[in-house]
Amino acid sequence: MPKQVDAEAQRLSIAEAAIRVIGDGGLENARLRDVARSAGVTTGAVTHYFDGKDAVLLAALDEMIRRILEQQTTLPKCMPPGEAVFEIACDILPLDEASRTEWRVWLAFWGGAMGNERLRARHRAYYVRIVDQLADSFSDLAGLSPEQANQLADAVVAAVDGVGARATLEPEHWPASRERQALATLLKPLLRPLDDANLS
The missing domain is CATH 1.10.357.10 (Tetracycline Repressor, domain 2)
Known part of the structure; x- marks a missing residue:
């Protein structure tokens, strides 16, 4: 039986990885393969959950603001x-x-x-x-x-x-x-x- 993947948890994991990548190298140097590596997934998995780099970057911003507002x-x-x-x-x-x-x-x-x-x-x-x-x-x-x-x-x-x-x-x-x-x-x-x- 194929392993069940929690889509929301996977999206969050990728967004958190993007936060780390942007934090290390800036927005312009954030590449999908670096985000994938940081999240422990393939680049294909990233593009499965997000429609391109801009969507990943915006998800990172969304997650960061969610933390600020929750705090x-x-x-x-x-x-x-x-x-x-x-x-x-x-x-x-x-x-x-x-x-x-x-x-x-x-x-x-x-x-x-x-x-x-x-x-x-x-x-x-x-x-x-x-x-x-x-x-x-x-x-x-x-x-x-x-x-x-x-x-x-x-x-x-x-x-x-x-x-x-x-x-x-x-x-x-x-x-x-x-x-x-x-x-x-x-x-x-x-x-x-x-x-x-x-x-x-």
């Missing part, structure tokens, strides 16, 4: 709102090797989106989802209005993008402690009023 659902509600928002922001930073790989992939897609309208539209849509989910979290934590929560989410994403890009491009100069300190310098003045309001 944001764990909220530290046992601390003051400003501290909780800061910890949520820190969780997105490239603080360890696994998250640095994801950041290398994210930055590779940034570069690819500059000249690819389809990729740029996907990137833009993901930023909307990330900001919306953060804004919902901030509203729940700190009782902010939708407008205030969206403004804060935009500021957090901008700060995280800046620190994360520097840390990803210069990992030897940006240990986790420096990333957290830089993010604190950028965000704590914005977040302090949340804790002050919570105490009053």
Whole structure:
């Protein structure tokens, strides 16, 4: 009897392999045979599940964003709102090797989106989802209005993008402690009023 293959599990395995390949060599150097090798399958198996290289690359981006959005659902509600928002922001930073790989992939897609309208539209849509989910979290934590929560989410994403890009491009100069300190310098003045309001 032929071995049954879980198609969704196989697609996920290939997407995760593509994340590793892009993280190692960038978007332009990601070849289907390298993705297949990393996934432990044949190139034919990759093209069986995906309609070409672009589909594999987009699946990698989709999986990475799924992880980011899933990570944001764990909220530290046992601390003051400003501290909780800061910890949520820190969780997105490239603080360890696994998250640095994801950041290398994210930055590779940034570069690819500059000249690819389809990729740029996907990137833009993901930023909307990330900001919306953060804004919902901030509203729940700190009782902010939708407008205030969206403004804060935009500021957090901008700060995280800046620190994360520097840390990803210069990992030897940006240990986790420096990333957290830089993010604190950028965000704590914005977040302090949340804790002050919570105490009053």
